[in-house]
Amino acid sequence: MKNRLSKTPKRQSRQRRRTKNTHQKLLEAARAVFAEKGMDLARIDEISERADVGKGTFYYHYKSKSQLIQELIKSILSELVATIEDKCRDASDIQSLLYSLIGAHIEFFSKCWEDFVLYFQSRSDLILQDCYIGIETPFAEYLEFIEDLLESVIKHKLPQPALRRIACAITGFVSGYYSFAAIGSQDENIDEAFASLQGAMAASLGRFIQEALPSAETSGNFCK
């Protein structure tokens, strides 16, 4: 037994890299196809075709499309969370946190259109009765992460539902604007327009929080 195990004690580098590469290629291809046809209508055939591997290879790496989606969403959201974490590290008041939070989303969405599409598609999927399994958790974690950030800069204790509402408002506003801008702005550069609104959005959300908080206390003076 031990002998058998010792036959492959550590994995080999070349083969290991090749495998990793295939895995990655499939993920990339899936991103592209998903952004074209949508998650539901994307065919495994096309994904493996575009990754330039046989269809069997797909099934060697992933149990099913559902599992691929799960992994993809998880990876996308954890990247988004990482971007947020990075950008918001030293925000200490609510105004600068909001600004950075929005900035992180702009940066993330602008960097890769496919990721935004996936982000939006899966949110859209989440409101269905029969949705892909396993994509709820990453979204919940993403919201929770934002809530933690908010909590750390808001002085007084807030009830959880209020925090959640604020987080929903922020993420909803940002992604909602972006998606509408994508379909609505015929010619102009979406990302540029988006970036130019960063300040306005932050101010606006600041105001939202101020108004939405049940407690009368005003820790910030968003209204100059």
Place this chain on the structure above:
Amino acid sequence: MKNRLSKTPKRQSRQRRRTKNTHQKLLEAARAVFAEKGMDLARIDEISERADVGKGTFYYHYKSKSQLIQELIKSILSELVATIEDKCRDASDIQSLLYSLIGAHIEFFSKCWEDFVLYFQSRSDLILQDCYIGIETPFAEYLEFIEDLLESVIKHKLPQPALRRIACAITGFVSGYYSFAAIGSQDENIDEAFASLQGAMAASLGRFIQEALPSAETSGNFCK
């Protein structure tokens, strides 16, 4: 020729109603199935099954699923526009317009969950490369309608892109919040929470518009 035409000069009431009814039943069934499985994964079989008619009947009324979707979206959005029109009729300043605009969306979304799902799904579909044809126009008209409303209460002339951005922000904020709330708020009543935020959203968007406008002029005093 004229004789032939005169054979069916006006349609008969009973048969007419029956047909209309079937048409409506199919539309209703589609709404329900779409909200369960999503537009892509909804099967014609299931729609006609749920409408309690033969599959052939579906194809008698609609050329294809694509056409059904087109009609459905069109009807939903024109209903939304009608709601907006009704609620915003006598809003004369920007603050009250925003308030009514949000109110109209809340009312509309709350009234029928299926409609919200369809609204959101089709927006999600619109950002894909290969999306259903014919759903772009209703959305464009919806945005344009909101722009017209905005224009009528904003004193000074705004460039079209700025108006569009504001419209995107409003609709994005409202629907974005609602969708996140739907997946994020585990227990509490979404509609109630949403309604309680109506004022905060309006104030917030007022602030957004104020900040986003390039011109320095301040017609409104949103900051008390």
Place this chain on the structure above:
DNA sequence: GTCGAAACTGACGATAATGTCAATATCGAC
């Protein structure tokens, strides 16, 4: 260089969904 394990392949059977169509039912007009 040869052996075994891991990675890869694409043709194939099974399944599922689409859209068609010839036959049938319903209805109002005359």
Place this chain on the structure above:
DNA sequence: GTCGATATTGACATTATCGTCAGTTTCGAC
């Protein structure tokens, strides 16, 4: 009551997609 037009039906041919599997290739260890 019968005729033509309109509406409805579900079995069917067609097409698309899935997931499997027996066989092949790649690679590192010895």
